[in-house]
Amino acid sequence: xxxxxxxxxxxxxxxxxxxxxxxxxxxxxxxxxxxxxxxxxxxxxxxxxxxxxxxxxxxxxxxxxxxxxxxxxxxxxxxxxxxxxxxxxxxxxxxxxxxxxxxxxxxxxxxxxxxxxxxxxxxxxxxxxxxxxxxxxxxxxxxxxxxxxxxxxxxxxxxxxxxxxxxxxxxxxxxxxxxxxxxxxxxxxxxxxxxxxxxxxxxxxxxxxxxxxxxxxxxxxxxxxxxxxxxxxxxxxxxxxxxxxxxxxxxxxxxxxxxxxxxxxxxxxxxxxxxxxxxxxxxxx
Amino acid sequence: xxxxxxxxxxxxxxxxxxxxxxxxxxxxxxxxxxxxxxxxxxxxxxxxxxxxxxxxxxxxxxxxxxxxxxxxxxxxxxxxxxxxxxxxxxxxxxxxxxxxxxxxxxxxxxxxxxxxxxxxxxxxxxxxxxxxxxxxxxxxxxxxxxxxxxxxxxxxxxxxxxxxxxxxxxxxxxxxxxxxxxxxxxxxxxxxxxxxxxxxxxxxxxxxxxxxxxxxxxxxxxxxxxxxxxxxxxxxxxxxxxxxxxxxxxxxxxxxxxxxxxxxxxxxxxxxxxxxxxxxxxxxx
Numbered sequence: 035x036x037x038x039x040x041x042x043x044x045x046x047x048x049x050x051x052x053x054x055x056x057x058x059x060x061x062x063x064x065x066x067x068x069x070x071x072x073x074x075x076x077x078x079x080x081x082x083x084x085x086x087x088x089x090x091x092x093x094x095x096x097x098x099x100x101x102x103x104x105x106x107x108x109x110x111x112x113x114x115x116x117x118x119x120x121x122x123x124x125x126x127x128x129x130x131x132x133x134x135x136x137x138x139x140x141x142x143x144x145x146x147x148x149x150x151x152x153x154x155x156x157x158x159x160x161x162x163x164x165x166x167x168x169x170x171x172x173x174x175x176x177x178x179x180x181x182x183x184x185x186x187x188x189x190x191x192x193x194x195x196x197x198x199x200x201x202x203x204x205x206x207x208x209x210x211x212x213x214x215x216x217x218x219x220x221x222x223x224x225x226x227x228x229x230x231x232x233x234x235x236x237x238x239x240x241x242x243x244x245x246x247x248x249x250x251x252x253x254x255x256x257x258x259x260x261x262x263x264x265x266x267x268x269x270x271x272x273x274x275x276x277x278x279x280x281x282x283x284x285x286x287x288x289x290x291x292x293x294x295x296x297x298x299x300x301x302x303x304x305x306x307x308x309x310x311x312x313x314x315x316x317x318x319x
Numbered sequence: 320x321x322x323x324x325x326x327x328x329x330x331x332x333x334x335x336x337x338x339x340x341x342x343x344x345x346x347x348x349x350x351x352x353x354x355x356x357x358x359x360x361x362x363x364x365x366x367x368x369x370x371x372x373x374x375x376x377x378x379x380x381x382x383x384x385x386x387x388x389x390x391x392x393x394x395x396x397x398x399x400x401x402x403x404x405x406x407x408x409x410x411x412x413x414x415x416x417x418x419x420x421x422x423x424x425x426x427x428x429x430x431x432x433x434x435x436x437x438x439x440x441x442x443x444x445x446x447x448x449x450x451x452x453x454x455x456x457x458x459x460x461x462x463x464x465x466x467x468x469x470x471x472x473x474x475x476x477x478x479x480x481x482x483x484x485x486x487x488x489x490x491x492x493x494x495x496x497x498x499x500x501x502x503x504x505x506x507x508x509x510x511x512x513x514x515x516x517x518x519x520x521x522x523x524x525x526x527x528x529x530x531x532x533x534x535x536x537x538x539x540x541x542x543x544x545x546x547x548x549x550x551x552x553x554x555x556x557x558x559x560x561x562x563x564x565x566x567x568x569x570x571x572x573x574x575x576x577x578x579x580x581x582x583x584x585x586x587x588x589x590x591x592x593x594x595x596x597x598x599x600x601x602x603x604x
Binding site: 077 | 322323324325327328329331332335338346347349350351353354355357358361362363
């Protein structure tokens, strides 16, 4: 995906949010740094993730931190683990296990403090609402023919990875091997390998790999060759969340299924879908 | 007031809103133009209105328009005139006429499509809510001693100026002369002299003057000498809305009373008040 007009304001808001998490006194310096980065790089011809990665690199450098979200991520994981029994009950009671597991994994995608939700109570309420909404764009039927062999599962946020457990357990009924691919370095509220071990998701998969890099989503231009090889050799890629969509929507990786909630207009527009809906979208369709 | 960290994202959102009103295909060009302007001018040492004025100049030039808000402003004036009888009834039924008139003039301040409200129904609902809330910071008692002689009344948005009528009629009970000061050129959804005549506000005052310039609020560094003279000779300045506060909060114009709703965190913080409250704040207190 390419940057769209609304994205500049959004990434600036996010940068202020990060400054306020770490050192509010540096917020003006952060904003000026981000403006400089955007002046150099914000362009409708560049892959959007490269611009966002450069912005967050700049912000983290100014703030002198390698992870402004550290505490929030821990909190997200804890809240999600607290909610897990309820989610599991929902799954067990559902007739259509695969769709129920997909929907839970998508609902977990709203667990990003400061973007979609304000506090744990807000999360619980929205999580229930999302389960009621169901999957708006649903390629689950077409997806089934690709559910075999080796699946590479690209995670997104902390907290969300707890709900991924249920989907991964369900996938086990269909596939031979599941590799989890997580971010190589802390960026935004995305899960790293430490989070996977913290919530115990490593026990559900055959292997856990990291991209090895600091990047929004998965930047195929800079990941190590073995990660590229892993992705191109998979029988199916499951990509969670908008960052992974932005990163991979213009690559030739196939088959790939995006599971996400359209939390902003640019991503919704790019996918040809409304905003604020739950999506299981397969390429090729 | 000086620019604050959140302001950069806000003015970018506003620029995209303006592009979408006129020519959505130019939105990326507009955003890139605004980013360049912000890179040059966004600074915590500069008066904020100078930065916003430069940004909107840039946006209007790229869009090739001198007024992206033309239709929305007409719509705001029309909706406000439709609501006027209800507002007048509220005023007539009120015991405390001055406070009722102030509150109506502040409630009119939310009539800015795309910022606070979505559609006419939304406006009617919020207008009623604001009347119920009352005035959170209320210097009306202290204000009374300045209500005499010559008052200069600085208007803000279209639509809002319709509700200013009631306050101006009430002020007539106290003062000898009222001069209305409006923007010299169309900027944002602010009222110009054409709007004043359109809604008939000119009939309620002794004279209508314009700043003669394209600027957010009133930029004392560039207004003609006679406007500066007018402001410094007034017995009281009544300044409506956040733009006028941003423009004048660091000048030595006294006495001045700001009547506004704190619609954003930076202005609320600068005034030492919560966000989303109705304010009648006098300097000196």
